[in-house]
Amino acid sequence: MNTKNVTDMTVGSPMKHIVIFALPLLLGNVFQQFYNMVDSLVVGNFVGANALAAVGTCGSTGFLFFSLSSGLAIGIGVIVAQYFGAKDYERVRMTIANSFYVLISAAVIVSVVGILFAPFILQLLGTPDDIIGDSILYMRTTCAGIIAVALYNGIAAILRALGDSKTPLYFLILSSIVNVILDLVFVLSFNWGVFGVALATIIAQFVSAVTCIIYAYRKIPYFRLTKEQLKPHKDIIVHSFRLGVPIALQNAMIAVSSMALQGVVNSFGTTVMAAYTIIMRIEQIVQQFYGSLSAALTTYAGQNIGAKEVGRVKKGYYQSILIALVFSIIIIPVAFLFGEQIVGFFVKEPEVIAIAKRALCINSLCYFALGMIYVPRAVLNGCGDAGFAILNGVTEVICRIVYSQFFTRIPALGYWGIWVTIGVTWITTAIVCIIRYKSGIWKRKAIQNI
Numbered sequence: 168m169n170t171k172n173v174t175d176m177t178v179g180s181p182m183k184h185i186v187i188f189a190l191p192l193l194l195g196n197v198f199q200q201f202y203n204m205v206d207s208l209v210v211g212n213f214v215g216a217n218a219l220a221a222v223g224t225c226g227s228t229g230f231l232f233f234s235l236s237s238g239l240a241i242g243i244g245v246i247v248a249q250y251f252g253a254k255d256y257e258r259v260r261m262t263i264a265n266s267f268y269v270l271i272s273a274a275v276i277v278s279v280v281g282i283l284f285a286p287f288i289l290q291l292l293g294t295p296d297d298i299i300g301d302s303i304l305y306m307r308t309t310c311a312g313i314i315a316v317a318l319y320n321g322i323a324a325i326l327r328a329l330g331d332s333k334t335p336l337y338f339l340i341l342s343s344i345v346n347v348i349l350d351l352v353f354v355l356s357f358n359w360g361v362f363g364v365a366l367a368t369i370i371a372q373f374v375s376a377v378t379c380i381i382y383a384y385r386k387i388p389y390f391r392l393t394k395e396q397l398k399p400h401k402d403i404i405v406h407s408f409r410l411g412v413p414i415a416l417q418n419a420m421i422a423v424s425s426m427a428l429q430g431v432v433n434s435f436g437t438t439v440m441a442a443y444t445i446i447m448r449i450e451q452i453v454q455q456f457y458g459s460l461s462a463a464l465t466t467y468a469g470q471n472i473g474a475k476e477v478g479r480v481k482k483g484y485y486q487s488i489l490i491a492l493v494f495s496i497i498i499i500p501v502a503f504l505f506g507e508q509i510v511g512f513f514v515k516e517p518e519v520i521a522i523a524k525r526a527l528c529i530n531s532l533c534y535f536a537l538g539m540i541y542v543p544r545a546v547l548n549g550c551g552d553a554g555f556a557i558l559n560g561v562t563e564v565i566c567r568i569v570y571s572q573f574f575t576r577i578p579a580l581g582y583w584g585i586w587v588t589i590g591v592t593w594i595t596t597a598i599v600c601i602i603r604y605k606s607g608i609w610k611r612k613a614i615q616n617i
Contacts, residue, residue, distance in 0.1 A: 174330025181483040192459035221301035236317040238415025244324030248469025274317035281310030312369025342375035420560030424567040442522035461541040468549030491538030502531035533590035543600035551612035566592040
């Protein structure tokens with residue numbers, strides 16, 4: 168079945184498909200980074216420092232909850248992409264129908280856990296007494312909207328699996344605009360403080376989820392489901408969890424490893440902490456490129472492995488490496504020539520700028536290794552080898568903990584060992600990803616072979 172709203176990536180130029188698909192994702196990711204900054208500005212300037220701290224202290228738990236829904240969404244997207252590539256449109260519809268059971272059940276469980284155990288979780292994180300009340304209120308309110316996050320992520324993942332990366336961007340922009348407007352209304356006009364900020368977030372999420380569902384039903388034939396297709400299908404539900412949960416756990420483990428490294432950074436004092444924070448902000452922007460490329464390659468690999476076009480999967484893999492290499496090479500002279508100006512946007516203290524500039528140069532030399540984590544992992548995920556995500560996550564945890572303890576204790580390195588740790592972690596993890604790709608295990612992971 169053909170429709171103008173989807174793209175068949177099993178035919179045509181692999182690079183063209185990947186680049187055209189990745190561009191809206193990149194724009195959306197950059198837009199979301201900007202939106203997050205605006206959201207923080209509203210809270211910090213119009214509610215207060217304590218409110219900003221209360222929102223910030225929920226960041227790590229929010230990431231874990233988001234990881235579950237996004238991981239399940241990726242798993243569902245892989246299944247849809249493979250069935251679509253195999254031209255098994257009946258199974259595409261059945262997967263879409265069952266995705267709602269998977270996403271809603273997981274979201275309800277996470278919401279209940281978050282609402283009931285918010286005080287315990289925040290106390291466990293060492294939240295200060297003067298902000299724990301606002302933190303609990305914010306966490307409980309946002310947890311009530313997790314079902315909307317799950318539904319939007321699920322629909323967006325399915326649309327991307329069908330080759331449509333533009334539409335999720337439009338709904339992301341809509342959600343962001345609604346969120347910012349409601350932030351200002353609830354905070355400035357209603358004086359609802361932290362509760363207003365959280366309420367604005369979940370309303371915006373429900374708007375994006377509902378509008379996305381309406382669009383999908385009206386424009387994408389695969390979303391018009393019969394009663395027979397809406398029946399729960401055990402195999403699809405189980406496989407959605409089998410693919411999605413490892414990816415969610417991988418993200419959780421990466422978050423834990425980052426927290427462990429942050430502890431090492433904190434031991435070197437506020438100047439190094441400030442420099443590290445700046446480099447992490449810059450890295451978040453750089454990773455948007457690799458992440459967008461990875462998401463595009465995941466869909467491409469999913470469709471083509473479903474169509475049993477292994478040769479096209481390999482071709483897309485190598486062309487994506489070329490794209491990542493070109494981008495990584497461009498970043499190096501930018502870091503070395505304009506590093507001081509770049510970090511100067513974040514802070515004015517000369518000592519912090521000096522450390523951050525050198526750290527940026529160190530990291531830039533290893534960005535290609537970072538890209539070589541994203542590219543093989545995209546193929547592995549797209550082909551259904553999601554179990555590797557656990558190994559990937561464990562690798563990053565071990566590397567960040569072990570390397571940071573080793574390199575920062577070398578007298579000649581000291582705190583520079585932090586950025587050496589990051590670079591060597593990327594290199595080690597990239598090697599593990601490449602070895603897994605070269606093993607060829609992914610060729611046997613297509614959903615129709617299970």
